[in-house]
Amino acid sequence: MWIRGPYGTSPLRKGIHDMGTDIHADGGLSRRHHSETTLQVNGKPHTLTLDHRRVLLDVLREDLDLCGAKKGCDHGQCGACTVLVDGRRVNSCLLLAVSLDGCEVTTVEGLTADGEELHPLQRAFLDRDAFQCGYCTPGQICSALGAISEAAEGHPSHVTDPSVPSGRPVPLSRDEIRERLSGNLCRCGAYPRIAEAVEDVVR
Amino acid sequence: MKTFDYVRAASVEEAAEAYAARPGARYLGGGTNLVDLMKLGVERPAALVDLTRLPLDAVEELPDGSLRVGAMVRNSDLAALPAVRDRWPALSQAVLAGASGQLRNAATTGGNLLQRTRCPYFQDVTKPCNKREPGSGCGAREGVHRDHAVLGHSAQCVATHPSDMAVALAALDARVELYGVEGTREVAAADFHRLPGDRPDLDTEIRPGEIVTGVVLPASTAGRPSAYRKARDRASYAFALASVAAVVRVESGVVAQAGIAFGALAHRPWRARRAEGALVGAAPTDDAFEHAVDLELAAAEPLRDNAYKVPLARALALDVLTRLTASART
Ligand SMILES: Cc1cc2nc3c(=O)[nH]c(=O)nc-3n(C[C@H](O)[C@H](O)[C@H](O)COP(=O)(O)OP(=O)(O)OC[C@H]3O[C@@H](n4cnc5c(N)ncnc54)[C@H](O)[C@@H]3O)c2cc1C
Ligand code: SF4
Ligand code: FES
Ligand code: FES
Numbered sequence: 001m002w003i004r005g006p007y008g009t010s011p012l013r014k015g016i017h018d019m020g021t022d023i024h025a026d027g028g029l030s031r032r033h034h035s036e037t038t039l040q041v042n043g044k045p046h047t048l049t050l051d052h053r054r055v056l057l058d059v060l061r062e063d064l065d066l067c068g069a070k071k072g073c074d075h076g077q078c079g080a081c082t083v084l085v086d087g088r089r090v091n092s093c094l095l096l097a098v099s100l101d102g103c104e105v106t107t108v109e110g111l112t113a114d115g116e117e118l119h120p121l122q123r124a125f126l127d128r129d130a131f132q133c134g135y136c137t138p139g140q141i142c143s144a145l146g147a148i149s150e151a152a153e154g155h156p157s158h159v160t161d162p163s164v165p166s167g168r169p170v171p172l173s174r175d176e177i178r179e180r181l182s183g184n185l186c187r188c189g190a191y192p193r194i195a196e197a198v199e200d201v202v203r
Numbered sequence: 204m205k206t207f208d209y210v211r212a213a214s215v216e217e218a219a220e221a222y223a224a225r226p227g228a229r230y231l232g233g234g235t236n237l238v239d240l241m242k243l244g245v246e247r248p249a250a251l252v253d254l255t256r257l258p259l260d261a262v263e264e265l266p267d268g269s270l271r272v273g274a275m276v277r278n279s280d281l282a283a284l285p286a287v288r289d290r291w292p293a294l295s296q297a298v299l300a301g302a303s304g305q306l307r308n309a310a311t312t313g314g315n316l317l318q319r320t321r322c323p324y325f326q327d328v329t330k331p332c333n334k335r336e337p338g339s340g341c342g343a344r345e346g347v348h349r350d351h352a353v354l355g356h357s358a359q360c361v362a363t364h365p366s367d368m369a370v371a372l373a374a375l376d377a378r379v380e381l382y383g384v385e386g387t388r389e390v391a392a393a394d395f396h397r398l399p400g401d402r403p404d405l406d407t408e409i410r411p412g413e414i415v416t417g418v419v420l421p422a423s424t425a426g427r428p429s430a431y432r433k434a435r436d437r438a439s440y441a442f443a444l445a446s447v448a449a450v451v452r453v454e455s456g457v458v459a460q461a462g463i464a465f466g467a468l469a470h471r472p473w474r475a476r477r478a479e480g481a482l483v484g485a486a487p488t489d490d491a492f493e494h495a496v497d498l499e500l501a502a503a504e505p506l507r508d509n510a511y512k513v514p515l516a517r518a519l520a521l522d523v524l525t526r527l528t529a530s531a532r533t
Contacts, residue, residue, distance in 0.1 A: 031250070033206040052209040052251070055238065075239050076306055088279075088308045094238045095309065098209050099231060099253050147304055155283040158299045158439065162292075166285035182439035183303020 037101045041066065042110025050097050057081045057092035060107060068108035068138040072185070079184035082139040082146075083107045089146025091183075108138035111145070121145060124197040132188035140184045144198045147180040148172070151202075172202045204241050208250035215259070215382050215414055218252050222412050223384060225250040230414065232314030233277070235306050240319060244328045245335060255311070259416055262286070268422030271380075274313030274415045278368070279304065281312055291420050293429035293448045297371035300433045303440050313415035316369055316379065316395065317407065320362040320470075321442055323347065333359045334403040341403075344506070350444065353503045353512045354469040360403030361506060363467050364396050365442050370466035371431050373474050374448035375424045383413040392418065393464065396471030406470075424462060427452045428527040432519050433466070443467035445516040449523045451487070453531035458482045458491075463524075465516050468503075475499040478520075487528040489521075496520045 038047045039056075041064060048063060057074075060066045060083070072080030074093045081093040084106040111119040121141050124130070131137045151157075151170040159179045160170055170176065177198045178191070186194065208225060212218035222228045227249030231237060240246040259273040262284060270286055281287060282298040302310065324330040324342035331340035343351055344361050351361040372379075372392035379395045381388050396407050409415070429450035435441040446466035452459050461482045463475040478499040485491040496517050503513045525532075 031208040033208065035209060052207055053204045053241075074242065076235055079303065079305060082305055089305050090309045091235070091305045094235050094306075096209075096231070096234060096238060096251075099211075099234065099255060101211075143305065146308070150279070150304065153283075155279060156288065156295065156299060157304075158296075160299075166288040179439055180304055183305045 035098050035101075037098050039097065039100060040102075040104045042106060048097075052096065052098050054097050055093055056083070056085075056095045056097045056100060056105065059097045060092065060105070066107050066109050069142075070135055070138060072135070072139075077185075078136070078139075079143055080136050080139040082142045082184065084142055084146055087146075087149065089143050106142070108141055111141070119145075120201050121197070124200040125194075128193045128197040128200065130193035130197040131186075131190050136184060136186045136188075136190075140181065140186070140194055143181055143184045144177075144194075144201070147177070148198075148202060151176065151180070172198070174199060177202075204244075205247045205249075207248050209253065210250060211253045211256060213257075215257055215416060218254055218257060219382065219384050219412055219414060221250075221252045225252075228252055230254050232275070232311040232317075233309035234314075235302075235310050236314060236318040240326070243326055245319075245326060254313070254414065259313075265419070268425055270420045270425075271417050272312055272420070273417045274311060274380075276312050278302070278307035278310040278312070278315055281368075282307070287420070290425040291371075291375055291429060293375060293431045293450060294368070294371040294377075294420065296431040297367040297433075297446075297448055300431060300443075300446070301367035312368075312418055315366055316372075316415060316418075317409070318366055319406065321365045322351065322362040325362065334362060334399075334406075337402075337404050347508075348506045349508045350442070350467070351506060351509055352469050353505045353509055354465070354473050355398045355502075356470065356504070356506075357399045357401065357403070359401055360399035360470065362399065362403070362470055364406065364469070364471050365467070366472075367431070367433060367443060367446060367466060369396065370446055370464050370472040371429075371448040372418060372420075373472035374450055374462040374464035375429065376421050376462060378419045378421070379415060380417045380419065381409065381413045382416045383410055387416070389419070393472065393474040399470045403470075423460075424450050427460065429462075430523050430527055432523050434515050434519060445512050445519055447516065447519045447523050448472075449520070449527060451482075451524060451527045453487050453528050456486055456531070458485055458487055458528075463499075463520065465499075465520070468512060468516055475520075477502075482524075487524070487532055489525070492521050492524045496524075 070080035072078035210221045229248040231251045231253045259275040263271045282295045288295045324332045330342045377392040431448045433446035450462040461479040465473040478495040481495040
């Protein structure tokens with residue numbers, strides 16, 4: 001079955017433990033506001049001492065110089081910050097980085113290895129001219145990548161025909177693509193081209 | 204955002220102890236609501252107890268034909284479970300009608316139940332709100348309240364509960380499993396959320412420090428025709444203006460079983476007991492459905508700008524009831 005464990009089931013993950021607090025012999029608790037956190041980003045491990053308040057999006061952009069993921073709304077409402085965590089698309093603006101210790105993160109920069117050709121989705125976005133300003137594009141591409149694997153794993157959507165048997169791959173029609181990418185807004189309104197680009201890749 | 208301590212517990216017991224030892228602690232699920240509210244300054248926890256690595260991500264078939272879903276099962280996985288799609292389709296449909304693919308991948312079953320209202324005054328710390336700051340007043344009652352409650356509201360608060368999933372759980376007679384330092388208990392999903400009364404700060408029956416460990420979908424509604432329908436301002440990625448979940452069984456030409464719940468009309472999923480009572484034993488005709496739904500919605504007390512919700516909810520309910528009984532009506 002495709003049900004995955006919680007985030008961070010990779011071997012990199014540290015032993016589950018009380019990360020932020022030292023318990024003293026007298027039983028008193030001393031609060032900590034930082035923790036050492038290891039993130040495997042685009043295949044490379046990074047160990048950072050992070051303020052607990054920091055979200056993954058800010059760590060990627062400010063500490064790791066990966067500015068592909070964008071900050072549109074900072075509240076889960078636009079999808080510009082979409083990246084993949086342990087292979088699943090998520091809004092990096094709402095994920096506390098410390099909670100992802102040991103997880104694998106893939107950003108738009110990591111879709112291909114150094115020096116490689118573009119990823120087929122990137123190629124299709126170029127071929128279809130599926131953007132104007134490009135601000136939403138990294139999020140659109142990461143979201144499309146996640147959506148394609150969800151459909152292949154048999155995840156239904158709001159518009160999935162009930163006659164598609166449970167647990168079987170869902171074919172991605174235009175309506176399916178539009179619904180599954182609804183978490184990614186495009187202020188330039190490039191939606192028709194974005195749907196065409198994704199359709200090119202799944203066909 | 205205020206600084207906070209962070210604890211990753213290895214067991215449910217340890218999590219509850221860590222919470223009890225830290226005044227001002229909050230549990231962290233997917234964080235899609237809590238982190239948002241922390242950024243807005245609405246939540247200012249002194250510590251977060253992270254539940255996401257607890258072994259609460261299992262889905263178990265129980266011997267009596269019910270299904271137990273762990274509190275850390277992500278919304279997208281819940282909606283995709285063949286057992287849920289085939290036997291409790293209203294639940295899968297409700298989850299898929301909410302939020303976005305990205306948010307459902309992060310959001311947990313427990314966190315979805317406990318998400319806070321989307322009332323804009325609640326989310327804005329510069330505005331009065333009895334739910335966020337008891338005694339400060341209710342900005343919405345005479346203010347912007349197009350999305351607010353038409354049923355069961357109080358002088359203190361007119362907010363709605365935003366979850367789609369919770370509406371399906373209420374209609375399907377699901378149960379919520381809780382763990383606290385005093386032990387475990389179960390609450391019917393339909394009774395888990397409260398009406399605001401004079402304590403709008405309390406959304407649910409959960410006690411301080413308790414953990415939602417899972418939900419149980421009962422055999423009594425398994426395999427019965429069920430569906431969820433939601434009306435919203437855009438076709439996707441928007442909260443409900445009104446919604447309905449229903450499960451209906453027709454036997455020998457009469458309704459033998461009915462569970463109906465409305466969403467986005469009240470401070471909790473609104474279980475339509477009056478409508479159900481009127482339907483059971485009646486033939487599944489248009490007249491019977493209209494009579495039953497009108498009986499329920501007669502209790503509505505719309506605010507200045509949200510009377511539209513009553514006919515909208517009525518139309519949704521009639522559509523769902525008609526579709527669910529189509530084969531028995533011909
Ligand atoms: C842009 C946007 C659109 C959305 N649209 C919809 C929509 O259309 N329909 C809909 O239903 N929802 C919608 N949502 C809300 C979303 O479904 C919730 O944010 C999500 O389900 C919360 O789950 P979580 O695991 O992320 O909870 P968290 O944010 O981690 O937690 C929420 C609350 O529950 C507590 N908590 C979490 N888990 C437990 C537990 N096991 N035991 C005890 N306490 C716990 C936390 O302390 C917190 O108070 C939307 C959200 C966003 C940001
Ligand atoms: S409706 Fe409830 S949540 Fe909204 S402002 Fe009034 S008291 Fe606050
Ligand atoms: S920046 Fe994360 S959803 Fe908008
Ligand atoms: S291309 Fe400009 S926001 Fe999408």
